[in-house]
Amino acid sequence: MADEFERRLERLFGEAPFFADAEVFALGVETRLDRGWNIRSVLIGAAGLMGGVLGVSQLLMSNFFHRVGEASEGSARALEVGVAKITPQVELMSMVSGDWGVISLAGVTAIFAMAFVLSRVIEEI
Amino acid sequence: MSGAQIQTYSALHDVELAAHASAGDRRAFGELVRRHSSGVRGLLRRMGASPAAADDVAQDAFLAAFESVTDYRGEGTFAGWVKRIAARLYLRRLQREKRLAHLAQEAEAEFIPPTDPDAAGRIDLDEAMKGLGEAERICVSMCYGAGLSHAEAADALNLPLGTVKSHVKRGLEKLRARLAPGSGAETEGRRVNG
Structure with missing residues (x-):
């Protein structure tokens, strides 16, 4: 059990000493926080952009637009x-089903990219 | 940041500021830094850190606190919570510099009595702490400054509980002698650092 001296010692430790440069120190911490946040924003933005580019390139590579046109x-x-004579649904499906894996991958990537961008926009707002 | 916003932050309680900070509000956390940085820096210096090292560790402690501010739920003071983070970070730094290994074996430091207690009219805690050995200083600071129990300090220092207890006991005896009312060390004013 703490005696009177120990309680006094705790009080002494609890008293913050005066630092003339306390404001400078606080600004230094804030600057580092901001820098870390900015780096994070840039990284997330870059990841979103890369995801978007990847998604679009996948769409183009899979000849999606051409297939839709066809x-x-x-x-x-x-x-x-x-x-x-003809069932258009079957025709449509057969035209695009050749590369469904690539198309769905591209779709998922595009959704991820959109999610990244959206999360950044919401955060900034 | 507007003046009104600054005023709003300064009116908020630590727990409210921490809640804002956990939602990503860096300015609210800045207010917490303003309120408690001196206490954290002071503790680290009392643990034996040089002013530059104390500031480095204190900055890292606040950044770590921001990252895990959602863990702070208002149980205990925010200052105590950050001080515990800072104390542990400082110990890790000592470990990296291989300065902790000798603490278990550290012989009882020679007690250096105050040279002239009345010369400056007072001896404060910072001066009194200088009379302690490194292990005593660290153990006393962790238990009475950072609010760790003996067991928690032993765990953080990776030392046997008994060793920590004896370091604390010896440190307390020395501080008791130095800070005793009759020793001319009664005044507990604040030192100016910087």
């Missing part, structure tokens, strides 16, 4: 020929 052309043709 699909719409195909469905238009199919409509012209006659609904009774």
